[in-house]
Amino acid sequence: MKIIFYGTRDYDHLYFDVLAADPDYGCTIKFLAANLDPDTAQLAAGGDAVCAFVNSDCGAETLSVLAKAGIKLLLMRCAGYNNVDLAAAKANGITVMRVPGYSPEAVAEHAMALAQAANRRICKAYIKVRNNNFALDGLLGQNFYGACAGIVGTGRIGAAMARICHGFGMNVLCYDMYKNPEVEKFARYVSLEELLQKADLVSLHCPLTEGTHHMINKDTIAMMIPCLCFLRMALTYIVPVRYCMNRGSANGAPAGGAFLVDIPEDWEPRAKQQPTGLIAYGTSCRRPVRVLSRPRKKSRVI
DSSP states (O other): OEEEEOSOOHHHHHHHHHHHHOTTTOOEEEEOSSOOSTTTGGGGTTOSEEEEOTTSOBSHHHHHHHHHTTOOEEEESSSOOTTBOHHHHHHTTOEEEEOOOOOHHHHHHHHHHHHHHHHTTHHHHHHHHHTTOOOOTTOOOOOOTTOEEEEEOOSHHHHHHHHHHHHTTOEEEEEOSSOOHHHHTTOEEOOHHHHHHHOSEEEEOOOOOTTTTTOSOHHHHHHSOSOSEEEEOSOGGGSOHHHHHTTTSTTOOOOSEEEEEEOOTTOOOOGGGOOTTEEEEEEOSSSEEEEEEEOOOOOOOO
């Protein structure tokens, strides 16, 4: 089998070159730097399968071009497949396969790392120290110990995040349509409204469904207290970027703490959308993260 590997990065070679060189693997891999879209799909001619990533365009037009090129298998090297038109894939006779799941602890630990970086102003401190500025102004954070963590979605990743928050000595509130018995041993399930109204740290770990589409919007953001941190480790469609960028404006959204948002790679902010309080860029699991920070007001006591 010949696999056309789209959107290749240096770290991909570290693992897939080993597979390609293994005679028992039974496959050859052609690496392409270009990402998969309708214009580059024709480069798959002569291959049997294509390997794409979460930011690839796997829409109907792309799949049609791939089918004409003789491609029968679409391999997604990611867990998400919302960028794949499954109906079009079926119509074109293309089988779609994906990664069943990543390490939930790895994602949860990274979420907490982002929260700590925002809370303790790590990015801002790094920049100041590089300029020989060791003043503590604007670098003071808040203790997670004794604060309230709100976990939206308690699947494998959400449950791992809840355990981490519990280990930090936080009071853990959770919201999910289906309660996790293991999480209930140390956390309390509440409504989404109560969670947003009480949590100092809010972390989203839920899939994109009709029920979660735009779950966080201007109305639900307005419910939030001046929170310590908000993490979106879910898809953009769950938290619209425009509401995140306008947080703290005249719409009544909370103005305290830090707001971490995954920004899609193709999103270009207009001048009026530039976030206020921008202190640094971090790195999320897949995309750049903008870290917004303002002085935090005293949190509520639960």
